[in-house]
Every structure is written in structure tokens, then in C-alpha cells.
Amino acid sequence: MSSLRFKAIDKLTAFKGEVEVASPAKITAIFNENVFTLKTAREFLSDEAYKSLAASIKGGKRIDRNMASQIAAGMRQWAESKGVTHFTHWFQPLTNAAAEKHDSFFTIKGDGTAIEEFDGAALIQQEPDASSFPSGGLRATFEARGYTAWDPSSPAFIIEIGQGHTLCIPTIFVSYTGESLDYKAPLLKALEALNKSAVEVCNYFDRNVTKVTATLGWEQEYFVIDAGLANARPDLIMTGRTVFGHSPAKGQQLEDHYFGSIPERIYTFMRDFENESYKLGIPLRTRHNEVAPSQFECAPIFEEVNIAVDHNVLLMDVMSRVAKRHGLVVLLHEKPFAGINGSGKHNNWSMATDTGVNLLAPGKTPKTNLMFLTFFVNTIKAVHDHADLMRAAIASAGNDHRLGANEAPPAIISIFIGKFLSEVLTEVESRVGKKFSEQDEIMLKLDIHKTIPELLLDNTDRNRTSPFAFTGNKFEFRAVGSSANCANAMITLNTIMADTLGQFKKEVDGLIEKGEKKEVAIMQVIQQYIVHSKKVLFEGDGYSEEWEKEAARRGLPNVKTTPLALDALSTSKAKHLFEAHHVYNHLELEARHEIALEDYIKKVQIEGRVIGDLATNHILPTAINYQNNLIQNVKGLKELGLKESAYKAQLDVLQEISEHIQIVRSKVEEMTEARKDANALTHSRDKALAYNDKVKPFFDEIRYHVDKLELLVDDTQWELPKYRELVFLR
Numbered sequence: 223m224s225s226l227r228f229k230a231i232d233k234l235t236a237f238k239g240e241v242e243v244a245s246p247a248k249i250t251a252i253f254n255e256n257v258f259t260l261k262t263a264r265e266f267l268s269d270e271a272y273k274s275l276a277a278s279i280k281g282g283k284r285i286d287r288n289m290a291s292q293i294a295a296g297m298r299q300w301a302e303s304k305g306v307t308h309f310t311h312w313f314q315p316l317t318n319a320a321a322e323k324h325d326s327f328f329t330i331k332g333d334g335t336a337i338e339e340f341d342g343a344a345l346i347q348q349e350p351d352a353s354s355f356p357s358g359g360l361r362a363t364f365e366a367r368g369y370t371a372w373d374p375s376s377p378a379f380i381i382e383i384g385q386g387h388t389l390c391i392p393t394i395f396v397s398y399t400g401e402s403l404d405y406k407a408p409l410l411k412a413l414e415a416l417n418k419s420a421v422e423v424c425n426y427f428d429r430n431v432t433k434v435t436a437t438l439g440w441e442q443e444y445f446v447i448d449a450g451l452a453n454a455r456p457d458l459i460m461t462g463r464t465v466f467g468h469s470p471a472k473g474q475q476l477e478d479h480y481f482g483s484i485p486e487r488i489y490t491f492m493r494d495f496e497n498e499s500y501k502l503g504i505p506l507r508t509r510h511n512e513v514a515p516s517q518f519e520c521a522p523i524f525e526e527v528n529i530a531v532d533h534n535v536l537l538m539d540v541m542s543r544v545a546k547r548h549g550l551v552v553l554l555h556e557k558p559f560a561g562i563n564g565s566g567k568h569n570n571w572s573m574a575t576d577t578g579v580n581l582l583a584p585g586k587t588p589k590t591n592l593m594f595l596t597f598f599v600n601t602i603k604a605v606h607d608h609a610d611l612m613r614a615a616i617a618s619a620g621n622d623h624r625l626g627a628n629e630a631p632p633a634i635i636s637i638f639i640g641k642f643l644s645e646v647l648t649e650v651e652s653r654v655g656k657k658f659s660e661q662d663e664i665m666l667k668l669d670i671h672k673t674i675p676e677l678l679l680d681n682t683d684r685n686r687t688s689p690f691a692f693t694g695n696k697f698e699f700r701a702v703g704s705s706a707n708c709a710n711a712m713i714t715l716n717t718i719m720a721d722t723l724g725q726f727k728k729e730v731d732g733l734i735e736k737g738e739k740k741e742v743a744i745m746q747v748i749q750q751y752i753v754h755s756k757k758v759l760f761e762g763d764g765y766s767e768e769w770e771k772e773a774a775r776r777g778l779p780n781v782k783t784t785p786l787a788l789d790a791l792s793t794s795k796a797k798h799l800f801e802a803h804h805v806y807n808h809l810e811l812e813a814r815h816e817i818a819l820e821d822y823i824k825k826v827q828i829e830g831r832v833i834g835d836l837a838t839n840h841i842l843p844t845a846i847n848y849q850n851n852l853i854q855n856v857k858g859l860k861e862l863g864l865k866e867s868a869y870k871a872q873l874d875v876l877q878e879i880s881e882h883i884q885i886v887r888s889k890v891e892e893m894t895e896a897r898k899d900a901n902a903l904t905h906s907r908d909k910a911l912a913y914n915d916k917v918k919p920f921f922d923e924i925r926y927h928v929d930k931l932e933l934l935v936d937d938t939q940w941e942l943p944k945y946r947e948l949v950f951l952r
Contacts, residue, residue, distance in 0.1 A: 225454070225941045226450075226453065226454035226941070227451075227454045227940070227941055227942060227943045227947075229450070229454075230448065230450030230451045230453070230454050230943065231450075231451070231943075231947060231951065233450050234448050234450060234451070234951055234952075237487075237549065239486065239487055239490065241490060241491075241494070241547055241548050243490055243493045243494045243497065244497075245493060245497070246497065246500075249500055252497065252500050252501050253500045253501075253503065253505075254500075254501075254503045255500075255501040256304070256379055256380040256381075256382070256501040256502055256503075257377050257378070257379045257380075257501075257502060257503040258297055258300060258301075258377050258378040258379065259377055259503070260272075260275070260276055260279065260377075262300060263275055263276075263293075263296065265300075266296035266297070266299050266300045267292065267293060267296040268292055268296075270289070270292070271289055271292035271293050271296065274286075274289040274293070275289075275293055275374060278374040278375070279374055279375050282375070282414075285346075285374060287342050287343070287346070288342070289342075290342030290343075290345055290346050290372075291341050291342030291343075291345075292342075293342070293345065294340050294341055294342045294344065294345040295340070295341075297340070297345065297378060297389070298327060298338070298339075298340035298389075301380060301387075301389040302327070302338065304380055304387060305387045306327075306380055306387040306388065306389045307326055307327060307328070307386075307387070308324040308325060308326045308327070308386075308388045308389070309324070309325060309326075309327065309340060309344070309388065309389040309390075309391065310322040310323055310324045310325065310388055310389070310390055310391070311323070311348045311350070311370035311372075311391050311393040312390040312391060312392050312393065313350075313370050313392075313393045313394065313395040313404055313406065314395070314404050314405045314406055314532075314535055314707060314709065315355040315356065315395055315403060315404050316355070316356045316358075316403065316404065316405065316814070316817050317355070317356060318705060318706060318707050319535075319538075319539075320535050320536070320539060321350075321355070321395075322388075322390065323348070323350050324388055325344070325348075327339060327340050345372055345391065346371065346372050347369060347370065347371050347372070348369070348370045348393070349368070349369055349370075350368055350370060350395075355368070355395075355403060356403075356817040356820065356821070357397065357403055357813060357817070358812065358813025358814060358815070358816035358817040358820075368395060368396065368397055368398065368403060369395070369396050369397075369398070370393035370394065370395050371393055371394050371396065372391055372392075372393055373392045373393055373394055373406060373410070373528075375410075375526075375528055375529075376392035376528055376529055376532050377392075377503065378390060378391045378392070379502050379503065379536075381502075382498075382501075383543065392406070392532055393406070394406045394407040394410070395407070401807070401809060401810050401813070402806075402810055405531070405707050405709035405710065405713070406528070406531075406532075406709065408709075408713050408805050408806055408810070409527070409528060409531060409709045409712060409713050409716075410528060411803070411804055411805045412712070412713045412714075412716040412717045412720070412803070412805045413435075413436055413527055413528060413716055415716065415717060415720035415721075415803035415804065415805060416434065416436055416573070416716040416717075416719055416720040416723075417433060417434050417435070417436075418720070419719075419720040419721075419723035419724045419727070420434035420573055420581070420597075420719075420720070420723055421433065421434050422723070422724075422727050423596060423597070423600075423723050423726060423727055424575055424581070424593070426593075426596075426730070426740060426744065427589060427590070427592070427593040427596075428575070428577060428579075428593075430577050431575045431576065431577055431579075432576055433575070433576040434573050434574070434575055434576075434581070435526050435527075435573070435574050435575075435576070436526070436527045436571065436572075436573050436712070436716050437524045437525065437526060437527065437530070437571070437572050437573065437574055437696075438524065438525065438526075438527045438530035438531070438569060438570065438571055438708065438712060439521065439522060439523065439524040439525070439530070439570040439696070440521065440522070440530060440534050440567055440568065440569055440570070440708055441508075441519055441520075441521040441566075441567065441568040441570070442519060442520050442521065442534065442537065442538070442567055442704065443512055443517060443518070443519045443565035443566055443567065443568075443704050444517070444518060444519070444541065444552050444553065444554055444565055444704060445514070445516050445517050445518075445552070445553040445558050445559070445565065445949075446488055446491065446516055446518060446545065446550050446551070446552055446553070446952075447516055447550065447551055447553065447948050447949065447952075448549065448550060448551070448948075448951060448952060449545075449546070449549045449550055449551045450549070451943040451947055451948055451951065452551040452553075452948075454941075454942065454943050455942055455943055455948070456832060456835070456836060456840075457832050457833075457836060458551075458553070458558070460828060460832050461555070461825070461828055461829050461832055462553060462554070462555035462558060462620070462705070463553075463555045463557055463558045463559070463620070463623070463829075464558060464559055464560070464945075464948070465829060465832055465833050465836065465921065465925065466833075466836060466841070466925055466928045466929060466932070466942065467559065467560065467929065467932070467942075467944065467945045467948075468929040468930075468932045468933055468944070468945065469560065469561040469562075469945060470944070470945045470946035470949075470950070471946075472946075472950075473514075473515065473561055473562050473945075474513055474514050474515060474562050474563065477513070479511050479512070479513065479514065479515050479517070480511060480512065480513045481510055481511055482511045483511075484509070484510070484511060484518075485952050487548065487550070487952050488518065488550075488952060490548065491544065491545060491548045491550055492509050492518070492520070494544050494547065494548065495537075495540055495541050495544040495545075496509070496520075498540045498544055499536075499537055499540055502533075502536060502540070503533070504522060504533045504536065504537055504540075505522045505523040505525065505533075506520055506521070506522050506537075507521060507522055507523050508520060508521040508522075512563065512565075513562075513563045514559070514562040514563040514949070515562065515949040515950055516948070516949040516950070516952070517562075517563060517565065520537075524570070524572070527571075527712050527716070530708065531707065531708045531709045531712060534567070534707075534708050535707060535708075538554060538705075542554075553565075554704050554705040555620050555704070555705060556618070556620035556621045556623060556624040556703040556704050556705060557620065557623035557624045559945060559948070559949060560925075561945075562949070564623065564624035564704075565624070565703075565704035566624070566631075566700060566701070566702060566703060566704055567702045567703060567704050567705075567706060567708060568698050568699070568700045568702065569698070569699040569700075569702050569708055569711055569712065569715075570693070570696045570697070570698045570699075571696060571697050571698075571699060571712070571715060572695060572696040572697070573597065573719075579593075580695055580696075581593065581594065581597040582594065582597060582598060582601070582692075582695055582696055582697065583694075583695035584695075592741065592744060592745075595646075595650075595748060596726070596744060596748060597723075598643070598692070599647070599748050599751050599752060599755075600719065600722050600723055600726055600751065601697060601719060601722075602637055602639075602751070602752075602755050602758065602759070603722050603751045603754060603755045604715075604718040604719045604721070604722035605635065605637055605690055605718070605755075605758060606637075606754070606755035606757070606758040607718070607722065607755075608714070608718040608799070609635040609758065609778065609779060610779055610781070610787075610789075610790035610793075611714050611718065611790050611791075611796060611799075612635045612689075612690070612699075612701075612711075612714060612715070612718075613633065613635050613779065613781055613787045613790065614714075614787050614788050614789075614790040614791055614818075615702075615710050615711045615713070615714040615715075616699075616701045616702050616703060616706065616710075616711055617784040617787035617788055617818065617822075618703055618705075618706065618784060618818075618821070618822070618825075619784060619821070619822050619825040619826055619829075620703055620704075620705055620825070621701075621703035621706070621784075622782070622783055622784050624703065625701065625782070631687060631688060631689035631700050631701045631764060632687070632689065632764045632765065632769070632770075632780075633780055633781055633782045633787075634689075634764070634769070634770070634773045634778055634779070634780045635689055635690065635701075635758070635778070635779070636688060636689065636690065636758055636759070636760040636764065636773070636778065637688065637690045637691070637692070637697075637758050637759050637760070638688035638690070638691040638692065638759075638760065638761060639691075639692045639759060639761075640692060640761070641761070643692065644759065644761065647752050647756070647759075650745070650748060650749050650752055651749060651752045651753055651756065687763055687764030687765050688700065688760065688764055689701035689764070699711055699715065713805065717799065717800060717803055717805050718799070720803055721799055721802070721803060726747060726751075729747045729750075730743045730744055730747050733746060733747070757776040757777065757778065758778065760772075760773075783914050784818070784822045784910070784914070785819065785822060785907060785910035785911045785913075785914050786911075788815055788818050788819060788822075788907075788910075789907075791811055791812075791814060791815040791818070792811075792812065792815050796811060797811055816906055819906040819907060819909075819910045820906060822910050822913070822914075823900075823906065823909050823910050823913055826913040826914070826917060826918055827897065827901075827913065827917075829921065830893060830894075830897050830913075830917055830918075830920075830921070831897075833890070833893070833920075833921060833924055833925075834890050834893065834894060836928075836942075837886050837887075837890050837924060837928060838887075838890060840941055840942065841886065841928050841931060841942075842883055842886060842887065844935060844939055844940060844941055845879055845882070845883050845931045845934075845935055846883065847939060848879070848934075848935045848936050848939050849876060849879050849880065849883070851936070852872050852875060852876050852879075853876065855869070855872055856869050856872050856873060856876070859872075875934060878930070878934060879931065879934055879935070882927040882928075882930050882931050882934070883931070885923075885927045886924055886927045886928060886931070889920055889923050889924045889927070890920075890924060892920065893917060893920035893921075893924065896912075896916045896917045896920065897913075897917050899912065899916065900912035900913050900916060900917055932944065
């Protein structure tokens with residue numbers, strides 16, 4: 223009883239909940255406390271510096287070096303008032319985690335005088351060593367130079383770690399030759415492409431619209447388990463998921479965890495990380511128990527996409543750090559436990575004009591509803607035409623474990639829009655071959671606002687099996703993985719939307735030039751788009767085998783594995799799309815394909831190694847020890863002269879254990895050889911396919927027999943914490 227497993231259980235049992243969390247009287251009292259907002263900037267900057275910063279944030283205007291120096295001086299003054307001694311350019315390399323290199327304000331002048339300094343040059347640009355970040359072949363390892371450049375649209379913030387305070391400046395990250403090496407740079411380009419195309423379409427309806435902003439409200443799902451139990455599981459530490467573990471008698475079948483009372487220890491942790499988040503300007507609004515035991519979710523108020531992405535990356539870091547204070551571990555893997563729900567990051571996406579209109583919300587007049595219908599149908603067409611890129615945007619080793627299982631969306635990209643809007647589109651489609659006129663009755667029937675109560679009712683009970691669902695005034699991209707950077711999905715979604723809106727405008731303008739009235743031209747193109755894209759619409763059960771067959775009949779792709787899903791990034795269509803909107807050049811897109819393949823290979827490779835290590839050094843020795851106990855028991859009973867029937871049960875168990883031991887041993891050896899064969903391949907795609915097709919199948923085979931051993935071996939001898947302990951003990 224001295225294994226890490228039982229020590230962790232003993233410590234957990236004795237845990238008194240020592241961590242105290244102070245609660246503010248109001249959230250507003252601490253919200254943005256550690257953020258250099260425009261309101262804060264107003265206090266620390268001159269009028270001209272403030273106006274320059276505001277113009278950059280609101281209008282994207284460039285800040286010159288002189289103004290940057292004034293802004294940097296004010297930013298340092300504010301930061302030092304809060305105990306900051308160091309600053310860092312905070313960026314998002316292609317690792318799904320943020321990166322930072324801290325520099326102090328401290329410097330020494332030529333005459334030996336020590337001073338605190340932070341000038342405009344340091345604010346605008348830094349030169350971190352880029353040699354060890356993923357580049358996908360864009361640069362050689364010996365070419366270490368990379369540049370971070372300030373993104374004024376995302377406010378600087380102060381991270382508090384223990385007693386230390388660091389000023390963080392959100393930046394893009396590019397190579398010496400200008401290619402993007404991060405998520406933020408292409409995201410900003412995609413958002414600008416959408417803005418341009420969307421404004422042009424909005425001007426059909428309202429000439430006052432000069433800017434369209436994409437908005438995002440993510441929902442972050444995660445598991446929380448005791449740190450002691452996690453530390454006793456090498457697979458959790460190394461891979462983020464359990465590669466072995468038999469399902470407990472009770473899982474989520476009673477459905478008693480979802481929206482249930484939050485356990486006190488978890489509630490304390492939640493309050494703690496929420497307070498840290500509020501200080502950083504992360505507008506968290508919701509917290510609750512999710513479906514699986516030990517699974518939870520939080521969600522913020524909608525924000526502009528760039529800010530929302532930064533906040534989600536920041537939140538994942540904050541949650542993981544704060545958890546340690548509470549003796550907990552946050553698991554962000556998409557499928558940490560077999561047999562229960564995995565975790566996603568639902569990306570709720572919409573578009574808003576600078577005149578205050580949500581473009582995916584029904585309006586109050588036929589004209590505004592025509593604008594809604596325009597953007598609604600264009601979104602459907604964008605997803606239909608680029609379903610392969612949408613699938614590639616959420617492809618990862620972790621998400622492959624999740625998609626299609628336990629309430630996660632399937633790998634087939636489809637759209638759910640609900641009964642009412644389906645009827646609206648059917649009504650428009652029914653006029654195929656009939657000419658629209660200004661007095662056309664159908665135009666007058668588009669008073670969608672009259673049936674908003676019906677619309678909201680229909681979409682409240684949304685289809686949770688759909689990877690992309692309309693939920694009343696936004697689309698919810700539910701297939702994004704919980705550990706992913708939201709930017710990847712948002713880059714793709716905003717780019718394909720920009721492209722589709724651009725095509726839409728060309729087609730509408732073409733009809734207008736031929737003499738059609740504007741509204742009639744718009745309706746004609748909408749009708750064409752509905753007919754073209756309707757096969758991507760699906761209202762039924764996305765988990766069913768019937769849907770897989772139906773999707774195949776419709777010609778919808780069903781790409782279940784990451785290596786094949788990533789092929790979409792190497793097509794000429796993808797290269798043309800991203801180059802046309804200046805989001806990626808062909809080198810950057812190829813690099814991202816290579817990086818994603820390498821990430822997949824390395825993660826599956828690590829899982830294979832962990833499986834081999836656990837099986838060989840933990841599972842088999844434990845099973846053999848118990849086997850020896852049974853052998854001694856059988857020998858003793860036999861020496862007493864008992865008949866074989868008296869110890870037949872022991873012999874049966876011995877036989878079962880021996881068979882499972884032999885199979886585990888042989889399968890681990892076969893897996894190791896398959897891994898060696900895969901490693902010998904030089905092309906990344908070939909290697910990824912080998913790991914997927916030749917190595918990964920051993921995982922479930924080995925797991926089956928290890929999990930059977932878990933049921934047979936004496937519980938007191940089993941070293942690894944079991945599922946019943948991991949997900950139920952807090």
C-alpha cells in the first residue's frame with residue numbers, strides 16, 4: 223500500500239481545502255485591473271500619444287517611432303506603479319501555447335549610471351531566438367533570427383506569478399524573411415480580408431457601414447483532477463490522456479454531473495482563476511459542470527476575434543498555473559478518459575457592423591432581413607465549398623480521439639440551421655426557374671422578425687451532434703479541440719467567408735449591370751447559393767451510421783484521421799484561396815502543413831513510447847507478481863491434498879492473466895517494430911500515415927488486454943490510479 227497511487231489517495235483524503243480565495247465585492251472592481259486599456263492610457267499618455275494609440279486600435283493606423291516612445295514611457299510608468307520590473311513580447315508560435323522572453327527595464331548608461339528604461343523601439347519590435355520554434359522548413363535551424371512586432375489592437379497586460387509582475391505586450395511573430403511563424407499574423411490578415419469583403423456587401427443595404435468585425439465567444443471545456451493522482455499516472459503527465467484504464471462501474475450514465483452542484487474544492491479553484499482572469503480583462507460569464515465526471519466549462523462574453531483568441535490562450539495558461547495552488551491539474555486534452563465525453567472548445571462566431579448590427583441576427587424589416595439572409599446563406603456556401611479546410615483546421619492527434627464519440631461532432635462537416643430557417647431556405651429554393659420581381663410576394667414574406675419567438679424556440683434545442691450549428695444569432699463551430707488555439711479555426715472561417723462574400727458581390731454586380739434591380743439580383747444569387755450548398759445542411763443525428771451513408775451519397779467528405787485531413791492544405795484551391803486574400807503565401811501554407819504533420823507524428827510517437835513503457839515497467843511486473851501469489855496459493859492448496867476443483871478458480875484466473883501478459887508483451891514488441899519502420903520514412907506525410915495506419919492500431923489492442931488485467935489483478939497491487947479515483951475523488 224506504499225505506491226504513489228495510495229499515497230495520493232491518503233493525501234487527498236486528508237486534504238482540508240487550505241487555499242483561501244478572496245472575493246471582490248464586485249467583478250467590476252477588479253476587471254481590467256492589470257490591462258493597459260484606453261481608459262488607463264488616457265491617464266498615462268499625452269493627448270497626442272493617446273490619440274495615436276486610439277487611432278491605431280480603432281482604425282488600424284500605423285504608430286510612428288516618436289509616438290511609440292511616448293506610449294512606451296507611459297506604459298512603463300503604469301507598469302512600475304504596479305510593481306513590474308520586466309517586460310516581454312507575448313506571442314503565439316505554432317505550438318498551441320504562448321511564448322515569452324523576459325527583459326528588465328533595468329539598463330546601464332555609458333557613464334555607468336543605472337536607470338529604468340523602456341523605449342519605443344523595445345515596444346514595437348524585439349528579436350527572439352526563433353531556432354527551436356516550428357517553422358515547417360521555412361528556415362534552417364542555424365538561422366535563429368525571428369522578429370516579434372507589437373499588435374496595438376490587443377492591449378498590453380501584466381501577468382502576476384507569485385510575487386513577480388511582468389508586462390506582456392501582444393505581438394506577431396515572423397521570420398527574418400517575413401513569413402509568419404505564429405497564429406496572430408495570419409489571423410489579423412484574415413480578419414482584414416473579411417472586413418473588406420463584408421463592408422462591400424453591407425453597403426448594398428446600408429452605406430453608413432464602414433467596418434465589419436468578426437466576433438467570437440469560445441466555450442472552454444476541461445477536466446480537473448487531483449494533482450497527486452495525476453502525478454501517479456505517467457501517461458497523464460507525458461501525453462495529457464490516459465492510455466490505459468478500465469471504465470468504472472459508474473461513469474456518466476446517470477447524467478447527474480451535468481449542471482450539478484460544483485464540488486467545493488473545484489468551486490474554490492474556479493473563483494481563483496476567474497479573479498486572475500478578470501484582472502487580465504478576460505470577460506468570463508459562465509461556469510458549470512459538464513457531462514462527464516470531473517469535467518467543467520467556462521465561457522466569456524463575446525469579443526472581437528483577435529482579442530478573444532488572445533484571451534483564450536491566456537486563460538489556458540492561467541487555469542493551469544492556478545490549479546497548482548489548489549493541488550489540482552487541469553487537463554485540456556480532447557480525450558483524457560475513454561468511455562466518457564471528451565472536451566471541445568466551441569467557437570461561437572458572428573459578424574458585427576460599426577453601426578451596431580449583428581449580421582447573423584434577423585432584423586425588423588424585410589430589408590434588414592434580406593441582409594441577414596445574405597450573410598446567413600453566404601456562410602452556408604463558404605462552409606460547403608471549403609468543408610475540407612474546415613476539417614483540416616480542427617485536425618490534431620488529440621481531436622482524432624474525440625470526434626464522433628460521446629457527444630462530440632463527427633468528422634463529417636455539416637451545418638444545422640433548425641426547422642424554421644430550413645423552411646425559409648426551402649421557400650426561396652422552391653422558386654427555381656421563376657423570375658423574381660420587385661413586387662414578388664416572397665420578398666414580402668421575409669419578415670422573419672414576426673416569427674422570432676418561433677425561431678428562438680427552434681434553435682434553443684440545437685443539434686449537439688452538428689459540427690457547425692446556427693444557434694439564433696451566430697454559428698457555433700463545435701468541432702474545435704479543447705487544447706487548440708482558436709486562431710486556427712478562425713483563420714480558415716474568416717478567410718473562406720471573405721472569399722465567398724467577394725464572389726457574391728461579383729455575381730450580384732454582374733446581374734445589376736445587366737439591368738436587374740439590386741434586391742432582385744441579391745435574391746437570385748441567394749437562391750443559386752441555396753441550391754448549390756443545400757447538401758451540407760443536416761438536421762438529424764450526426765452519430766448515426768445512416769448519416770455516414772447519407773453523407774457519402776451526398777458527396778460530403780468524411781475524413782476521420784489527421785494525416786488525411788491535412789491534405790486539404792496542399793491543394794491548389796487552398797493555395798489560391800489564402801494567397802488571394804494575403805493570409806498565407808504558398809510557402810507559409812506548405813510550412814503549416816508540414817508543422818501539423820510533425821506535431822501529429824510526435825504526439826502519436828510519444829503515446830506509443832508511453833504505452834510501451836507503462837506496459838513493460840508497470841503493468842506486466844504487477845501482473846506477474848500477482849500471478850506468483852496465485853501460484854503460491856495453488857501450490858499450498860495442492861500440498862494440502864485438496865482436489866483440483868477446490869482451486870479451479872485460481873487456475874482459471876492464472877490462465878487468463880498468462881494469456882493477457884503474453885499478448886501485451888507481443889503486441890508491444892510489434893508496435894515498437896512498427897514505430898521503427900515509421901521512423902525510417904523520410905517524407906512527413908508518409909510517416910504520419912504509417913503512424914496512423916501501422917502504429918496507432920496497436921494502442922487499442924494493447925489497452926484492451928491491459929484493462930482486462932486491471933480487472934483481474936489484486937487492487938492493492940495495481941500501481942496506477944484507476945478511473946474511479948481519477949474522475950470521482952476530489
